[in-house]
Amino acid sequence: MRILDKYILKKFLSSFALVLILLLPIAIAIDVSEKVDKFLRHSDLSVGEIINDYYVNFIIIFGNTFMPLALFIAVIFFTSKIAGNTEIIAIHSAKISFTRFLKPYFIGATLVTLLALIMNHFFVPNSNKIFNEFSKKYLKKKNYSQDVLTNINLQLGPNDYIYLKSYNSKSNNGHKFSLEKFEGTKLKYKLMAENIRWIEKDTVFRLNTYKKRYILNNRDSIESGIKLDTLLSFSPKDLVNVDGLAKEMTSFKLIEFINQAEDRGISNLNTYLVELYKRTSLPISTYILTFIAVCLAAKKRRGGMGVNLAIGISLMFIYVFFLKIAEVLGAGAETNSLVMVWLPNMFFGALAIYLYIKNAKN
Template structure:
């Protein structure tokens, strides 16, 4: 590695670490000001617990969230400075092409991408679990019960739906259960029960006070009973809030869960797929954002660092905006989650290629 590569790589990583270190205390300070009264309400909540269970995981989660922003600003910041000092002109005068100039940036982006991939796939899900448990225990409103779900709807397949008015996660028991099976738009079968309980040892559901209704062409067949043990293509885990469940599983667990759910016939898994694909697309964006930042900041221009930062922050806003839209649309049943999650990267990747070709010609 040349002295130039070491110089740029050192600037890359040190500026990135500095900006990330500056962003996190600001986020923590804002969060403390909003949460301090809630912390003080709980006399049993120690300072060590707040630091260990809440703010340690806060740093992991939000540090990972801020990484693309910190990376983009860092590259624009130090590249604008060396361009302003005419160092980039000197580099090009030494017959070093723009492509060769990008080599240390590529190495730096690879380091950040590797860190991001490791955190997204394995570290952040564990932090999300502890962070959410702390939130549910101490920061949610008192009337909120993390173990009690209400008005649960779940599509089991193209024509199969269930509904629960109430479900207790701990006892694995629910009330006012209904299962409906359609053919097209016509209801063909309906099963109602006052109570439904998961029997772990037998892996079956026990229904109490049930009613079966089979809709025929010219009449309905109705059967009632007290107890019915039956199988469904879902488990109690499928009833938990999908956003929380997806975020709290590492990628090996999440991929296994998606495969098992597909085997059970659950059709709409896009919420899980969005979370799974996002864990890879965001770190890979490190390359795209780095090349865009270098292309924008490597030329000395009127306004210098200020105008480069303004352009960079605007582009980051657009990227985050597109990412959020893609996540929402990708969770829909009729969309391709993989394509939607990668769409912002495709769009900004095209911009990066355009800027690279433009700079490589000069």
């Protein structure tokens, strides 16, 4: 590695770290000002719990979220500075092409991308889980309606279906339960219960006021009772189709969950797929944003660094805006979630290629 590469890479990483370190305390200060009254309402809540369970995970979650923004600002900042000092002109005078000039940026972007990928797929989900549990316990108002799911239909296998009129995910109680087993198009068995409850310590469901119906060739056999503890091939988490659940699972567990859900016939898994694809698309955007930032800042402009920062931050907000729209559209039942999640990267990737070609010619 040349002295020039080491110089630029050192500037790249130190500027990135500096911007990230500056952004996080601002975010923490804003959050503390909003949450301090809620913390004080709980006399049993210690400062250590607030720091360990809330703000440590806050830093992990939001630090990971801020990475592309911090990198973009950092690259524009130090590249504009060396361009303003005519260092880039000296580099080109030494017969170093713009493509060769990008090498240390590529190395730096690779290091940040790898860090973001590891964080997204393995560490952030666990932080989300602890952070959300703390928020539910101490910061959010209790809302009964959010815990109650209604009219649940679920396919457990090729021929097995369940239905629940309602299910309370907090108390793990359900009402008007039925399980149907088919052979082809013919119903062969049906289990019904007025109430169903998940017994976690025994990992079984308890059915109250139940009825079993066996459909035979010439007659039906009916069995009924007051209470029945039985194993069923699903668990309470399979009934909950929410974005929060996806964010709390590591990628391996999320893929396993999606595969199981597909086998059980859940109709719309795009919320989970968006979360899975986003964990890769966001880190990869680091490359795109880095090259856009270099191309914008590599030329000395009238107005200096301020103009480059204004253009760069504007582009960054447009990217974030497109990303949020893509996430919402990608979660829809009729859309291709993979295409929607990667669409902002495709659009800004095309912009990066255009800016690169323009700079390489000069």
